[in-house]
Amino acid sequence: MSKFDFAPMPDTDGFFGNYGGQIIPPELKKVMDDINQAYEEIRQTEAFQTELMQLNQDYVGRPSPIYHAKRLSDQLGGAQIYLKREDLNHTGAHKINHCLGEALLAKFMGKKKVIAETGAGQHGVALATACALVGIPCEIHMGQVDIEKEHPNVTKMKILGCKLVPVTRGTATLKDAVDSAFEEYLKNPEEFIYAIGSVVGPHPFPKMVRDFQSIIGREARQQFNDRHGKNPNIITACVGGGSNAMGLFTAFLNDDEVKIVGVEPAGLGLDTDKHSATMTLGKPSQIHGMKCYVLETEDGEPMPVHSIASGLDYPGVGPQHCYLKDIERVEYHSVTDDECLNAFMSLSQVEGIIPALESAHAVAWAMRVAPTLSEDQNILINLSGRGDKDADYVAEKLGL
Structure with missing residues (x-):
């Protein structure tokens, strides 16, 4: 028994203590809740667990x-x-761990495009890889500064067939890539899914990415x-x-x-x-x-x-x-x-x-x-x- 009395991580509203939640426009709440429901449904199935386990072993x-x-x-x-x-x-890198899970979830939900941001490019490469594997179009937003620093990963993403969107505004780095990717996602959240690259963002992504990792x-x-x-x-x-x-x-x-x-x-x-x-x-x-x-x-x-x-x-x-x-x-x-x-x-x-x-x-x-x-x-x-x-x-x- 731990000496730490942990609160739910997260609770039903997606909070870890005072942090987390869904600070999003009202029209997005249903979309996020649908993702959470689909995730909780798919993760319990033997078919999903078996497919992910086999991919982790034989692919990763x-x-x-x-x-x-x-x-x-x-x-x-x-x-x-x-x-x-x-x-x-x-x-x-570790990024493939959650990218496989997110790509399988997108397939399960019938999404028509996966959108994401990337900083060093590892998340972008891993997601482009996973999307190629399951056959879903992939669009990656990346700051221009990072594109210039991380050229090998940029090349890999293009080879893997994803659409790479350079982001030149602001500091042209990760924060601006997140903003740009989220704006694209908002154009059609019913048919697109935003595959967040870390344990950040609105609920259920901090929970979901953590679970896969x-x-x-x-x-x-x-x-x-x-x-x-x-x-x-x-x-x-x-x-x-x-x-x-x-x-x-x-x-x-x-x-x-x-x-x-x-x-x-x-x-x-x-x-x-x-x-x-x-x-x-x-x-x-x-x-x-x-x-x-x-x-x-x-x-x-x-x-x-x-x-x-x-x-x-x-x-x-x-x-x-x-x-x-x-x-x-x-x-x-x-x-x-x-x-x-x-x-x-x-x-x-x-x-x-x-x-x-x-x-x-x-x-x-x-x-x-x-x-x-x-x-x-x-x-x-x-x-x-x-x-x-x-x-x-x-x-x-x-x-x-």
Whole structure:
């Protein structure tokens, strides 16, 4: 029994404590409720569970392994570092976990187009992949800044047959891509479905994406216990919207002995305006149909945020993360762009594993903390994606 008395996650109105809900126009409430009803109906069926299980095994390549980063651990001294290798999934990241579920749900509901936003492009690639698999047209909105940073993923999306919509307004990054995609969705919400790429947005998406991603934590808990006969001492993952983190965290929430840490981008520093540290410096507000912590300007508008990792530069965060922060079940820390780059290069050159810049944030935090702990302590990192998409950008930035 956990010492934490968790509220429903979520309740029937889609709230995690004070966060979440459906802050949407009245005409959209029925659409969202229909999605929730269809999801709750389909997830209980043996046919859906069997199809998803088989696709996870034979298409995605699950279960993803846990790898002991022994050379990195020895180099750092202190705690032993382990990686949950979501980077080995088909399409190269955790995003395929919920994209398959959302594509199957769209097919079940008879939708004629799937619309989504993407930041680093991993969600876009995974959703384009899943839509190709089930035969549904796919439209992805992506900020122009991110298109230029993440060219390999842009190419993959086009090859997979999706319609890519460049977004040039505002900061031309993830927040603006979300706005653009949602506007397209509103043109015909009865026939379109908006496949949100993280545990954000109006109910039921924070719940639904979490449920599809929770396979990460279920596997990791079983794998670690099979090998060590106990849970890891610390689990950690990067947090932008927070889907990969919630996927890992969910299985361990009732294990009080497990310290849980989310790592977000400090960018150029928390004392600058060039960061995306929503949980560290944000305050409760509203964005994209939900209540959550938000980084806002003095005028109450979402801040133009920054991270070297395109998938993390978002001024909001998943509502369940906000609730878990408030009840002090999960700690949230931040690392800078420079620390992220150092972790990216260290893991690449010491272990031969090139991580996504997003995932490198969690690696950087573990590298900071491991030397302060004893050798009998373990840190399990969710390595949420591989760094193929970032390699050219990093090489140019570092002059390699």
